[in-house]
Amino acid sequence: MKAVCICFEVHQPLLLRWYWPREGYGEAHIEKYFDMEKAFHNFTKLADNVEILNNALSESMKNGGKYTFDVSGVFLEQCKWAPEVIDSFRKLDPEKVSFAASPYYHSVSSMFPDMNEFREQVEMDIKMIKEYFGRESKIFVNTELLFERRATKILKEMGFKCLISEGSHNIMNGYDPMHVYKNHVPTLLRHIKLSEDLEMKFSDISWPGYPLIADKFASWIAKMDGDVLTLYIKYDAINAHLKNNNEILSFLKDIPLSLKKHGIEMLLPEEAVDMFKKTELPSLDSKTTARYGMHNLLGNHAQHLFMHELVDIGEQLKNVKDPDTKKELLRIFRYLQQSEIFLEMNLEERRLGYEKAVNDLSILSDIERAVLEAGI
Amino acid sequence: MNSICPFFEVHQPYRLRWFWPDSKQGFDRYFDKAVNKEIFHKVAGKCYLPANRTLLELVDETDGYFRASMSVTGTLLGQCQEWGEDVLESFRDLAETGCVEFLDETCYHSLASLFESKGEFIDQVKEHRELMSELLGVTPCIFRNTEMLYNNSVAHLAKEMGYHAILTEGIERILDGRSPDHVYKAKDTEIAVLLRNYKLSDDIGYRFSSVWWEDYPLTADKWAEWVSQKSGETMNIFMDYETFGEHQWKDTGIFDFLKALPGEVRDRGMRFLTPSQTIDAYKPVGEIDVGDFSTISWADVERDTSAWLGNDMQRRCFEEMKLLEKYVKRTEDAEILKIWKHLLTSDHYYYMCTKWLGDGDVHSYFSIHESPYDAGVNFMAALMDFKSHVFRTLAEIE
Numbered sequence: 204m205k206a207v208c209i210c211f212e213v214h215q216p217l218l219l220r221w222y223w224p225r226e227g228y229g230e231a232h233i234e235k236y237f238d239m240e241k242a243f244h245n246f247t248k249l250a251d252n253v254e255i256l257n258n259a260l261s262e263s264m265k266n267g268g269k270y271t272f273d274v275s276g277v278f279l280e281q282c283k284w285a286p287e288v289i290d291s292f293r294k295l296d297p298e299k300v301s302f303a304a305s306p307y308y309h310s311v312s313s314m315f316p317d318m319n320e321f322r323e324q325v326e327m328d329i330k331m332i333k334e335y336f337g338r339e340s341k342i343f344v345n346t347e348l349l350f351e352r353r354a355t356k357i358l359k360e361m362g363f364k365c366l367i368s369e370g371s372h373n374i375m376n377g378y379d380p381m382h383v384y385k386n387h388v389p390t391l392l393r394h395i396k397l398s399e400d401l402e403m404k405f406s407d408i409s410w411p412g413y414p415l416i417a418d419k420f421a422s423w424i425a426k427m428d429g430d431v432l433t434l435y436i437k438y439d440a441i442n443a444h445l446k447n448n449n450e451i452l453s454f455l456k457d458i459p460l461s462l463k464k465h466g467i468e469m470l471l472p473e474e475a476v477d478m479f480k481k482t483e484l485p486s487l488d489s490k491t492t493a494r495y496g497m498h499n500l501l502g503n504h505a506q507h508l509f510m511h512e513l514v515d516i517g518e519q520l521k522n523v524k525d526p527d528t529k530k531e532l533l534r535i536f537r538y539l540q541q542s543e544i545f546l547e548m549n550l551e552e553r554r555l556g557y558e559k560a561v562n563d564l565s566i567l568s569d570i571e572r573a574v575l576e577a578g579i
Numbered sequence: 580m581n582s583i584c585p586f587f588e589v590h591q592p593y594r595l596r597w598f599w600p601d602s603k604q605g606f607d608r609y610f611d612k613a614v615n616k617e618i619f620h621k622v623a624g625k626c627y628l629p630a631n632r633t634l635l636e637l638v639d640e641t642d643g644y645f646r647a648s649m650s651v652t653g654t655l656l657g658q659c660q661e662w663g664e665d666v667l668e669s670f671r672d673l674a675e676t677g678c679v680e681f682l683d684e685t686c687y688h689s690l691a692s693l694f695e696s697k698g699e700f701i702d703q704v705k706e707h708r709e710l711m712s713e714l715l716g717v718t719p720c721i722f723r724n725t726e727m728l729y730n731n732s733v734a735h736l737a738k739e740m741g742y743h744a745i746l747t748e749g750i751e752r753i754l755d756g757r758s759p760d761h762v763y764k765a766k767d768t769e770i771a772v773l774l775r776n777y778k779l780s781d782d783i784g785y786r787f788s789s790v791w792w793e794d795y796p797l798t799a800d801k802w803a804e805w806v807s808q809k810s811g812e813t814m815n816i817f818m819d820y821e822t823f824g825e826h827q828w829k830d831t832g833i834f835d836f837l838k839a840l841p842g843e844v845r846d847r848g849m850r851f852l853t854p855s856q857t858i859d860a861y862k863p864v865g866e867i868d869v870g871d872f873s874t875i876s877w878a879d880v881e882r883d884t885s886a887w888l889g890n891d892m893q894r895r896c897f898e899e900m901k902l903l904e905k906y907v908k909r910t911e912d913a914e915i916l917k918i919w920k921h922l923l924t925s926d927h928y929y930y931m932c933t934k935w936l937g938d939g940d941v942h943s944y945f946s947i948h949e950s951p952y953d954a955g956v957n958f959m960a961a962l963m964d965f966k967s968h969v970f971r972t973l974a975e976i977e
Contacts (some may be wrong), residue, residue: 557952568963
């Protein structure tokens with residue numbers, strides 16, 4: 204292996220509340236439908252450690268580390284609860300850091316029949332990155348690492364240099380993704396197993412790989428024969444390790460040095476796509492994918508119903524005339540597109556997923572009502 | 580025991596489609612015509628037609644000694660009008676005998692009595708009363724609420740609407756040591772209350788063909804003997820009419836049991852009485868007091884409202900229906916009103932019940948859904964679509 208790209212997803216969803224219609228047919232506003240308390244709680248848990256984590260990354264960068272951050276608009280808006288979180292990312296060495304764009308609301312808008320919503324959310328995200336981090340996004344990562352051809356054409360038009368997506372079995376056919384792949388936009392595919400080693404297994408004492416130190420991880424990568432390995436990891440998962448296992452900080456600091464011992468360089472994705480030749484991967488012309496499979500996002504009856512109504516609400520929204528009402532309803536409509544809302548309706552325990560779906564459809568129904576009333 | 584008062588609930592709901600927002604419009608957008616028609620024909624063939632014929636024969640053969648009562652819901656009567664004129668005709672024949680008393684209930688076998696405001700409940704009872712007069716030529720004077728849902732308010736309303744008696748479940752917690760085998764009256768109002776003897780009712784309705792039951796097989800002789808040993812005045816036997824031929828198939832001998840019953844009862848010096856005759860024959864021996872927050876019913880082992888409003892899915896759908904009432908009525912659109920009223924039918928909520936404690940099989944009976952969770956998602960999906968239709972309609976007219 205010649206190079207490694209590491210990308211962190213910095214995001215906390217704003218999930219739907221356990222909602223009761225008896226609250227009445229009033230005005231629609233975010234707090235009525237979304238669980239702000241839970242979001243605040245989860246955000247705080249992460250915010251408290253951002254400084255520690257980013258300090259470790261900063262050390263890592265001094266050792267040759269380079270990292271890409273995929274900060275969602277949803278997360279950025281939560282930063283109003285602790286603005287220093289934004290500063291902590293801003294302080295990182297700009298030479299060693301890049302910011303990836305994605306749909307602002309961590310949304311499944313690329314699955315809508317009309318791509319305008321997707322395009323608008325990507326533009327919002329680009330603007331946000333420019334405004335808060337002063338950077339141009341050259342890389343795009345779709346929500347849940349979704350890969351769809353309709354989106355890639357748009358991304359090319361928008362001038363992205365690199366796309367990161369899921370290296371799932373149906374795309375890779377059992378091989379490890381280790382190259383830059385040819386596409387409308389040059390594509391890097393996430394190495395699922397090694398990403399999950401860091402994301403989920405790192406603190407698992409029963410895992411044979413435990414304890415995972417940077418040297419060990421680097422030696423695994425060194426054995427693989429390819430150009431570039433892509434790791435895409437939830438930033439929050441790294442934070443979760445901190446609770447039981449401070450070693451994650453040393454791991455991050457050491458990993459560039461350990462890789463260097465094997466002649467492996469850490470690169471930003473935009474550098475990797477320039478450096479390596481693009482390999483053909485025919486499955487990219489015919490297949491779609493997403494983290495843990497498309498069926499998890501849009502597989503069961505409840506999810507299809509939710510999607511259908513959501514798209515319908517988007518159409519109805521065009522009739523709303525009062526600008527203030529429209530602004531708030533549009534914001535709610537966009538928060539409703541968060542992938543986690545879809546994932547929750549498809550839990551392994553189907554009963555829980557469906558009970559949640561009844562709740563979510565009830566919320567959607569109230570919003571549709573509010574949109575219809577505002578359209579009068 | 581002096582007499583037996585049999586009552587049968589005769590009901591089929593309009594079941595929902597497996598909902599998807601397609602181009603269908605109106606009532607058929609939400610309700611599954613094909614499935615409802617098929618079930619109606621199945622149950623008519625196995626139960627309604629043969630059971631009605633058996634009752635007619637019993638009245639004839641015993642020269643009017645045999646008496647019974649029943650409540651036919653508006654939803655079933657609607658299905659008879661659509662698909663089974665012969666079934667309607669046979670109910671009419673029963674009414675003409677004068678030996679089978681017909682009762683009133685909410686037209687849609689609905690949960691309207693559980694609303695805080697009682698307007699819809701009263702409307703639906705009136706609708707049923709008109710339908711009974713129009714289709715069967717009778718004017719009921721006895722009331723029984725959906726699935727025997729009962730509290731003091733329901734009794735008051737029944738009295739105000741002119742009914743002489745109301746039927747409900749003879750559950751221990753309202754009897755407080757007293758026997759259900761007497762006429763009672765409601766608290767603070769002059770309406771008689773007839774209480775189901777659930778033990779002897781369920782011997783026929785549930786246990787009749789259960790081989791695990793120590794008293795299996797049940798014969799008319801044996802059952803009539805048990806009843807005659809009891810010390811009360813009236814043995815109120817209330818059950819689903821589908822017991823005959825559907826819950827208990829013909830080959831279990833349920834029709835033979837029914838046919839043999841009058842002879843066995845007469846041999847023991849007892850009579851059959853309709854609810855009206857029962858309250859004429861016996862004076863109330865005490866009062867029944869059921870607070871509005873302790874509503875009872877005959878459903879499941881809990882015998883409260885939990886079969887319909889026991890979990891969050893059910894409560895959420897019900898709350899939404901309640902909230903929608905005002906808007907539905909503002910549309911003044913007959914079809915919208917009809918759909919909303921049929922969505923209040925108790926069965927939809929019953930299918931979403933997740934208790935599954937011995938009652939699960941009863942909940943899934945006649946349900947089109949594989950699980951209560953499917954039922955919940957499907958109902959909410961249909962309701963959501965309907966609600967947007969209501970608000971679109973309001974937007975057009977206002």
